[in-house]
Amino acid sequence: MINSFIKKNREILAKATEKNGKNFSDSFGMDLDYLAKIITFIEPFYRYYFRVSTFGIENIPKDGNFLFISNHSGQIPIDGVMVGLSLLFDKEPPLLLRSMVERWVPELPFISTLFSKGGQILGTQKNAKKLLEERNSLLIFPEGVKGISKIFKDRYKLAEFGSGFVRLSIETKTPIVPVAVIGAEEQIPTFANIKNIANWLKIPAMPIPLTPIPLPVKYRIYFGEPFICSDNTEESANKVKNIIQKMVDDGINKREHIFW
Amino acid sequence: MKTVLITGIAGNLGKILAKNLHRKCNVIGLDRRNISVLPKDIIHYKLDIRRNRVEEIFKKHKIDTIFHLGVMHNLRENDREHHDFNIIGTTKLIEYAQNYGVSQFIFLSSGNVYGPRATNSQYLNEDEPLMGGANFSEIRDLIALDMLVSSLFWKAPQLQTVILRPVHIVGDLQNGISNYFRISNKIPVLAGFDPMMQLIHISDLIEAFILAMDSKKSGVYNLASSGAESLSKLISYLGKKSLPLIDPIFRTIFHHLWRARFVNFPPEEFDYLKYVCMVDITNAKKELNFTPKYTIFDTLDSLNRVFFHNIIPI
Numbered sequence: 001m002i003n004s005f006i007k008k009n010r011e012i013l014a015k016a017t018e019k020n021g022k023n024f025s026d027s028f029g030m031d032l033d034y035l036a037k038i039i040t041f042i043e044p045f046y047r048y049y050f051r052v053s054t055f056g057i058e059n060i061p062k063d064g065n066f067l068f069i070s071n072h073s074g075q076i077p078i079d080g081v082m083v084g085l086s087l088l089f090d091k092e093p094p095l096l097l098r099s100m101v102e103r104w105v106p107e108l109p110f111i112s113t114l115f116s117k118g119g120q121i122l123g124t125q126k127n128a129k130k131l132l133e134e135r136n137s138l139l140i141f142p143e144g145v146k147g148i149s150k151i152f153k154d155r156y157k158l159a160e161f162g163s164g165f166v167r168l169s170i171e172t173k174t175p176i177v178p179v180a181v182i183g184a185e186e187q188i189p190t191f192a193n194i195k196n197i198a199n200w201l202k203i204p205a206m207p208i209p210l211t212p213i214p215l216p217v218k219y220r221i222y223f224g225e226p227f228i229c230s231d232n233t234e235e236s237a238n239k240v241k242n243i244i245q246k247m248v249d250d251g252i253n254k255r256e257h258i259f260w
Numbered sequence: 261m262k263t264v265l266i267t268g269i270a271g272n273l274g275k276i277l278a279k280n281l282h283r284k285c286n287v288i289g290l291d292r293r294n295i296s297v298l299p300k301d302i303i304h305y306k307l308d309i310r311r312n313r314v315e316e317i318f319k320k321h322k323i324d325t326i327f328h329l330g331v332m333h334n335l336r337e338n339d340r341e342h343h344d345f346n347i348i349g350t351t352k353l354i355e356y357a358q359n360y361g362v363s364q365f366i367f368l369s370s371g372n373v374y375g376p377r378a379t380n381s382q383y384l385n386e387d388e389p390l391m392g393g394a395n396f397s398e399i400r401d402l403i404a405l406d407m408l409v410s411s412l413f414w415k416a417p418q419l420q421t422v423i424l425r426p427v428h429i430v431g432d433l434q435n436g437i438s439n440y441f442r443i444s445n446k447i448p449v450l451a452g453f454d455p456m457m458q459l460i461h462i463s464d465l466i467e468a469f470i471l472a473m474d475s476k477k478s479g480v481y482n483l484a485s486s487g488a489e490s491l492s493k494l495i496s497y498l499g500k501k502s503l504p505l506i507d508p509i510f511r512t513i514f515h516h517l518w519r520a521r522f523v524n525f526p527p528e529e530f531d532y533l534k535y536v537c538m539v540d541i542t543n544a545k546k547e548l549n550f551t552p553k554y555t556i557f558d559t560l561d562s563l564n565r566v567f568f569h570n571i572i573p574i
Contacts, residue, residue, distance in 0.1 A: 028382050029456040029490050106378040106535055109452025109507070116456070117490075126381035 002040065009043070010036035012088050016096035019063070019135075027134065028127070030098075030119035038118050039085065046085045049216050050078070050183070051260075054086045055251075056223040059177070062093060065132065066177045066226055067169050068139040071158055071244055072147030074184035074214070075207050082219050083139055083179055098131055099139040102204070125164060132172040139179075140165045142237065149193050149205035155185035156252060158245050163237035166229050178224035178240060180247035186258050187214040218260055222247050261286055264473070265323045267309060267330030267353065269302075270295040272433045273368075273462065274329050278302055280466050288321055290314065291330060309349035318360040325364040325473055326357055331405060333435070335398050335526055346401045350408055357419060364420045366472050369406040371427040371458075371482060372399055376535035382456070383540035386425070386480040392537075396528040413478060422472040424465075426483040427539055431462040431562040436529060441563055447495050451504035453534045454492045458484040461554035461562055471548045479547055482539035487556040491533065497560055507534070 013032045046052050060066065070083060080099050087095040100123035106112045121127045131138055141147055146159035169176050190207040198206035224247055229236040262285045268274045269289030275298060278287050282299045289295065289304040298304065305317055309330055317323070332345050357365050374384045375392030390407070393400035412421040428437040437459075441447065464485045472481070495502050507530065514527040544550040554562075 025487070027488060029488070031490075103379050109450070111452075113452060113454045117454070121382060122379070124379075124381040126383070126385075130381075130383060 005040045005043070006036050009039045009088075012094050013039075013096065016088060016094040018093070026119070028098075028119070028121050028131070029116050031117040034117040035119055038114070039088070042081060042085065043089075046082060046089070050082060050219040051216075052082050052086055052219040052221060054090045054221045054223065056225075057086070057091050059223050059225045060087075060091060060095070061226065065135045065137045065174060066095075067132065067165060067174045068097065068137065068177050068179050069165055069240055069244065070139060070141055070179035070181055071156075071248055072141035072143045073150060073155070073181065075148060075188040075190060075209060076214070077141075077148060078187065078214060079181045079184040079219075080139055080141070082184075083181065083221055086221050087137075095137055097137050097139050100128060125168070128164075128168055129172060132168065132174050138174075140168075142241070145204040149190075149207050150185070151193055151207070152185075152189040152191060152210075156182075156248050158241055158248070161237045161241040163232075163234045166236045166240070167232045169229055170232050173228075175226035175228050176240060177226045178244045178247060180222040180224075180244055180251050181219065182222070182248065182251040182255060183217045183219040183258070186217045189215075215259075217258055220251055220255065222251050262324045262473075263288065263321050264325040264327060265290060265317065265321075266327045267291065267349075269298075269304065269329075271329065273429070273465070276462060277327060277329070277466055277469055280470070285325075286321075288317065288323070290317065308345075310345065310352060314352065315356060318356045318362075323360065323362050325366065326353065326362055327469060328353060328365065328367045328409075331368070331402065333398075333402075336521075339397075342398075343401055346405055347408070350405050354408070354412065358416050362419065364422070364473060365409070365412060366422045366424065366469060367405070367409045369409075369423050369425045370399075370402055371425045371484070371539045372532075372537065373403050373406050373425060374537055374539070375399065376455070376531040376537035378535050380536050380538075382536060383538055384482070385540045386482055386543055395531060396526075398526070398528070410480065417478075420476060421478045423480040424468055424472065424483055425480065425539065426460045426465050426468070427458040427537075428460065429462060429465060430459045430559050433462070436525070437532075438563055439524065441494070441498060441560065446501050446503040447498075448505050448510075448533075449491060449495070449502045450507050450510075450530060450533045453507075454490045455532075455534060455536045456488050456490050456538060457494060457536075457556075458488045458538050459494075459556050459559040461485045461552075461559040464552045464554050467553070468544065468548065468550050471550055475548055477547050479543070481544035481548060481550070482541050483544055483550065484539055484541050484552065485554045485556055485559050486552040488538055489556055494556070494560060497557055498563075 084097040087097050098119050101120045142161040142165050143159040189210045192208045194206045264285045265288045266274050267290045270291040270293035281287050287302045292308040295304050332342055373390040373392045374388050390403045393403050430438050468483050511527045511530050517523045518526050
């Protein structure tokens with residue numbers, strides 16, 4: 001039973017990597033068989049727990065690779081996983097999305113292996129550039145930790161955007177696809193982020209959650225139309241931020257309920 | 261016909277390079293070790309590289325190219341002797357190269373000068389800082405030499421200087437990584453870590469030496485055979501099994517075993533089993549026309565060509 005699910009997901013991954021040739025080998029060590037197992041494990045969460053709906057996925061052209069820029073929220077990066085799965089399950093042909101992890105991840109036993117075999121790479125400019133030059137699609141959260149560790153009262157107000165992604169997009173001639181994730185902000189409501197403790201423990205954030213596990217909020221993921229930034233400035237980054245903020249606001253207005 | 265000087269010719273790599281060159285060049289060897297089985301037309305000087313008599317070689321022969329492979333990597337050697345041999349020896353060699361009109365200086369450094377680190381990008385290019393010495397003091401010698409030789413780029417622009425930084429050289433050699441893959445049927449790895457690795461086949465490295473000699477370009481070049489694989493895949497390709505060790509505990513145990521000379525694997529090398537230290541070879545491809553002819557798996561095959569008893573008692 002499980003094997004048939006793994007097989008189905010392995011076929012989706014094969015389809016997503018078809019353009020890279022038959023004997024796909026990833027220079028960053030992604031292992032498709034391993035990834036198929038991970039995806040099979042999280043698929044029930046995608047379908048039955050967070051019940052992800054996607055909108056505007058037809059905006060993404062069939063071919064080519066893209067730089068997906070999204071808002072970031074929810075204390076733990078479930079939003080990244082859901083965006084990645086939506087492009088595999090809901091897009092035709094499926095698209096395999098890579099994303100980048102924090103600099104301390106390679107130091108963690110088991111997790112580092114899980115991430116690198118699952119196609120996640122260490123977040124450095126060089127890695128991102130190489131990945132895009134090899135025609136992979138990449139997901140970036142320009143808000144970084146500031147975005148994911150937002151407290152409840154600041155929900156859906158995008159934090160400041162870093163501008164590295166604009167340069168990346170221009171240098172590798174990769175179109176940007178804006179993404180708005182609605183729902184993730186409410187999965188783990190927090191009322192405070194105690195920065196002193198975070199600094200003391202040398203971790204990026206120390207949020208005080210109101211729930212021990214993420215709530216079964218409904219995820220809505222909006223994909224905008226791809227575009228190319230003309231110049232590498234902070235203004236361009238701000239423009240992208242405004243586009244995503246507008247998509248987020250529209251999404252919230254259309255939403256009738258947090259949980260369904 | 262060019263006259264080339266190979267330092268460290270008594271090492272396996274030196275011997276292989278000499279055998280590849282002696283038909284098209286006059287080959288002169290310099291090593292303080294005894295040397296066996298070499299083609300007869302190779303002149304060998306059994307001398308310590310620091311001795312003043314080394315200058316005689318330059319007076320006697322008009323040397324065109326120096327292949328400097330004579331860097332001591334013996335981790336058991338006393339630190340002071342190690343450092344003195346490497347730094348003083350190389351400084352003298354550089355001095356003779358400048359005084360006696362040598363036109364090429366080709367130095368064998370290593371990709372390990374970048375060091376395995378958690379924050380490394382997947383593929384490091386030649387401009388990356390040389391951080392290999394941060395945890396592993398024995399690499400500091402090599403980094404000092406690499407920098408010493410790279411100072412020639414501005415000090416002696418007339419001298420064509422090439423620094424080669426190959427990744428782990430695997431094959432019929434007695435180096436740490438080759439011996440690591442030869443450890444019994446269970447190869448120790450660190451539990452929860454499975455870094456990607458690159459290897460280089462000896463023939464690809466020799467090819468790079470020859471390309472460097474034939475080109476007129478100075479520069480620093482990373483080298484690797486084609487492909488990169490995770491450590492676990494390499495181990496299973498050899499038909500062996502992994503023996504997972506828990507890092508902080510076994511690092512401490514190995515530290516004591518190493519000091520008591522029970523193992524030949526310094527605990528600092530554990531980092532190679534933990535983090536990536538891979539190189540980008542675009543520069544060598546573009547400037548030297550280097551195209552690796554072997555894959556990472558061919559390289560592992562070359563390891564099996566010779567029978568070897570277990571060096572590390574595990």
